[in-house]
Amino acid sequence: MWYGFIDAQRRLARTIAGERPGNDIEAVPMQIPGTNLGDVAKAFSHWLLRSACAYGEPPPFGIRSVTSGGSRIEIEESVVDSLPVGALRKFTRKRMAAKTGVKWPIMLCAPLAGHHAVMLRETVETLLEERDVFVSDWADARDVPPDAGPLSLDDYVLALERFISTARAHGPPVHVVAVCQATVPALAAAALLTSVLAVPLASISLLGGPIDSRINPTRIDRFATSHTLEWFRDQVIDVVPPPYRGAGRRVYPGFIQQSAMLAAHPERHVRLEAAYWSNWLAGDMRAAAEALRSLNEYAAVLDMAESYFLDILRVVFQEHRLPRNAWSVQGRHVELNALSRTPLCTVEGELDDITGAGQTHCAHTLCGASSPPRDRQMTVPTCNHYDLFTGSRWREAVHPALCRFWREVEDAASSMPVRQHTDRPTRSRRHA
Structure with a gap:
């Protein structure tokens, strides 16, 4: 060790x-x-x-203002919900447009893949140019006491379900955006939440995620399937030492x-x-x-709980439970067809060597879309995995495409009354 x-x-x-x-x-x-x-x-x-x-x-987001339309807009950051697995942060634009011109906010689901959510700081800054943003900010497992529970993949799905519900309760419907590894638990959470709500989410956008890692598997996918869970447990799992609050917890450091x-x-x-x-x-x-x-x-890396790390390997990369329609979260079946009426946009990078071509776009078929519009299934030329949410490709290609998608969704819904929901989904005792 x-x-x-x-x-x-x-x-x-x-x-x-x-x-x-x-x-x-x-x-x-x-x-x-x-x-x-x-x-x-x-x-x-x-x-x-x-x-x-x-x-x-970890470094803070530290976003105090952004430039939009040639003007500086002050940003207010707050924590609006929290659980042992992490917190829900809200970034609010303090200069508000006229009520009729308010754009619906973004719920950004950050990946839990060894990095703090602050790695998406540039993503958040760009989104704030037009909209308020909620972000799932995951806790470092070394700082979570063992008596808080195992911090399994189920715990994170239920946390996202609650965070999305909390974001919806703050005002207009939210556009859910999930990046990389977060696409799987976010899609599951959206399906669970939509199945119990009369009004679906505004939209879902998935960026470079392994929805079905059997499609064009990458080197990472092949490595995950060529080793047993016991091998990973023996080779990469360690124990958090004192004086951390999570002392004794087994983690992927x-x-x-x-x-x-x-x-x-x-x-x-x-x-x-x-x-x-x-x-x-x-x-x-x-x-x-x-x-x-x-x-x-x-460099802001974090420890992932052993349970979550091994669950991701098993559920996503080895057993492919989501695309096989064989995944249940604490006894609740994840039924992607519940999202058949929720606008969906998927974005992949042409040069992405972490998530294979087609692994994200397949979500349209899994969610029951017979023939998704071409501009809602976007492959960005000369774009690698990180370019999907940082740098010039994100700012000049991905973000503008997402903005067009969100405007189309809002325009289509503009003549329909929007009901606000404050009820939260049922959750485990651990999340109470």
Whole structure:
């Protein structure tokens, strides 16, 4: 077991870098040093902390304003619901349009795949240009006491069901957007929720997710199916040590996920590092600050509970329960046909080597759509997995397409009365 040894290294890195409890990590990206010897040491400390994943807390979203229509709009962030598995954050645009022009909000389902939700900070900022945004912000399993339960995949599906219901209770219908691994539990949660509501969700958008990983399997898919759950349990599961609140919990550690990401996509990390150092050396402190912020977010890994990690492998990659119509969540069958009347948009990247071609688009067929409109089944050219929600492809291709989709949905519903629902779905005692 390596967790205790790695954690000791992290603590040593924090000591060397001078991070102390209570440090304002939010201010770090804006404190880019100059080029004297002391500033070089400070730049090195930033590098050491992120390389060792040694930050005591993840970076905050820190979104105070966005630009929309040439104007700055202040953003207010709040936590509107919470569970042991995580919190539901709401980002509210403080300058509101006329009541008739208010756009329905977004419920962004962040993936639980070894990263904190702050990795989607750029995604949230872009969405806030037009709409309020809710985000599922998952907890680090090392900080969740064992008596909170196993934190299984079922727990996360039920959490999303509750979070979506909470978001709907705050006002207009919500457009659900799920990224990467979150597409599977989000689609299941939407199906469970829609089956008990008279009015469906505004829409669902799935970005690069393994809805059916049997279709054009990638290297990751093949690795997941070529090893048993016992192999994963023996090789990558460790125990959280004291003094963390989750001491004793068995987890898939974040430091293993970081190594896996670097091995699978070294070019992304190298590109981010190069952007930071080249701008720093050139004296472009604004560009260096943005690059450092992205690096900190990319290094914000978390531990996943053993139960959730093995459930994902079993349900999604080995048994394919969702596409086989064979998945039940705490005794409730996930019936995707319940979403047959809910507008659905799927987006894939042409160069995505994490989610194979067709794995996300198949959701249309599974949800009962006979022939989805062409613009609701979008494959983005020269787009890899991360480009689906960050960078120029996200801003210039994916986001505009989603905005068109949402406008079409809202225009179609504009002549129909919208009933507000405040009732929440039945949930397990653990979520009470």
